[in-house]
Amino acid sequence: PHCDGPLFKGKRVAVIGGGNSGVEAAIDLAGIVEHVTLVEFDTKLRADQVLQNKLHSLPNTTVIMNALSTEVLGDGSQVTGLKYKDRATDEEHVVELAGIFVQIGLLPNTDFLKDSEVELTNRGEIIVNDRNETNVKGVFAAGDCTTVPYKQIIIATGEGAKASLSAFDYIIRSGQ
Incomplete structure (x- = not known):
């Protein structure tokens, strides 16, 4: 709205x-x-x-x-x-x-992660830090499925850019 x-x-x-x-x-x-x-x-x-x-x-x-x-x-x-x-x-x-x-609620599509090491909230959101890193080294997440507030497309798009830059930085620094 x-x-x-x-x-x-x-x-x-x-x-x-x-x-x-x-x-x-x-x-x-x-x-x-x-x-x-x-x-x-x-x-x-x-x-x-x-x-x-x-x-x-x-x-x-x-x-x-x-x-x-x-x-x-x-x-x-x-x-x-x-x-x-x-x-x-x-x-x-x-x-x-x-x-x-x-506005019938937000259910993140993260069922595929339930048996993984990636930490989720009790609502199924992927827990990320300000660099979009998860608790698993080398795994990044972005968008409405994460703990980032304000579920809007413009914010999800920006978070996607942050996650990709963080992943790029991780790859460069880790020599992967």
């Missing part, structure tokens, strides 16, 4: 996801767009209570709970709405909007 939010100034948008990422995105977008509809699959939000309180205090937000997003609607060139099913009643509904921000 930080990058694309301004593209929707004065428009209606949806955020899918009721965890910290989703609620933070909805709060952020509420300061830019006309209206934010937060759509949550579960019967309750999982975000920290302080974030929920802030979200509920904003006049241009709506929260829809227990909803299964089923279809993104469009006119061939842009988004026009979101279709969802109320999980309690099986009724289908449509929210008219111009944009959708999916």
Whole structure:
């Protein structure tokens, strides 16, 4: 939402996801767009209570709970709405909007490392230092699968450049 939010100034948008990422995105977008509809699959939000309180205090937000997003609607060139099913009643509904921000959590694709010596957090992120080195000598990592905060493409790209420079330095210095 930080990058694309301004593209929707004065428009209606949806955020899918009721965890910290989703609620933070909805709060952020509420300061830019006309209206934010937060759509949550579960019967309750999982975000920290302080974030929920802030979200509920904003006049241009709506929260829809227990909803299964089923279809993104469009006119061939842009988004026009979101279709969802109320999980309690099986009724289908449509929210008219111009944009959708999916914030359903970040699960790093690191299962292949579970039996390796590379240290992972309990969430599966690869632990790296400021040079993108892992705990295994000569192994470097970058991107959203690491412990680097702010999971955005521009940051992941920069971290990739850092990791490659660190790997190059390692190869030169180790004579590999």
